[in-house]
Amino acid sequence: MDKIANTLLLAVTLVASGVAAFACDVPGGGDGILRPAGERTPVQEAARQLGEGLHDNAAIERLDPDLFDAVLRAADDAEADGVDLRITSGWRSRAHQERLYEEALVTYGSAEEASRWVASPESSAHVTGDAVDIGPTDGAIWMGQHGAAYGLCQTFANEIWHFELMTTPGGRCPRMLPDGSAER
Template sequence: MVTACTPAGPQSTTAQVRVTDDGSIPKNESISLDDDKHAAIANLDQELLTAMRKAAADAKLAGVELRVTSGWRSAEHQQRLLDEAVELYRSEEEARRWVHPPEKSAHVTGKAIDIGPTNADDWLIQHGADYGLCQAYANEMWHFELLTTPGGQCPQPRSTT
């Protein structure tokens, strides 16, 4: 799995995460949805961020903390992720199952967010449609986009990225 997309790993506090201009969050780290100084949050689509914050508040009441493992990404950062995936999988075709090129990535437009840890993903898969949030890809339980109206029904997750 491409490291920048995997939400597993220890939870970190905002103070531990280095602020970057490209939206990157170090491997195995996460940030709060309230970390407006981090480009990964600051450059998210406002509708997506508002929906995520509402969901996070309700999840917290259920004892679940939603953490951001990836949000907005610069085109350069997205290209680096694709290049790393090609190196890892030794195939561009296999790499593209996990990482879109910059021109196709919803992260680059700020319309996608990756959430962790796994219990947060499970909660959001179960309750996300209440906020318009849906799991976009079957092979990425952590990747969410606004794909329905709040209270609507999520489409089936796509089979690959």
């Protein structure tokens, strides 16, 4: 192979690997379009804005892709209504959830009271990537009013910020559970 072809091949490989690395940042990022490394696809850009303030990219990356898509579409429509809507917490590791639960045990003094507010790692939908917390408060309220159009439902009556994909888009959300300690 001559020198020019070699250089070209190297350049293409570098760009492709850069895009591939970046496409892993968020679900749905790989649209097959080659872009210079570091340039975001519209979905990646939207995801970045959605998760702004999150410390860990995995909180977004490891969400169920359908859940992520639904929140993305909702955030778009909320923005059109002049409402800021973000994911304040998404996927959490078991270890992270365990820490939250331990803290809640200290704060609330009993497992019974703690589990009304923080799920154990065994029962948390955050650990499986099936739940998002929405903020700020206006965003959560907007989602409570419009979420069903995207299949997104408030799961617990005492957590206006916590949403899961629980119905088909435009369907009816199931009755809310009183809090996280209730049997599903």
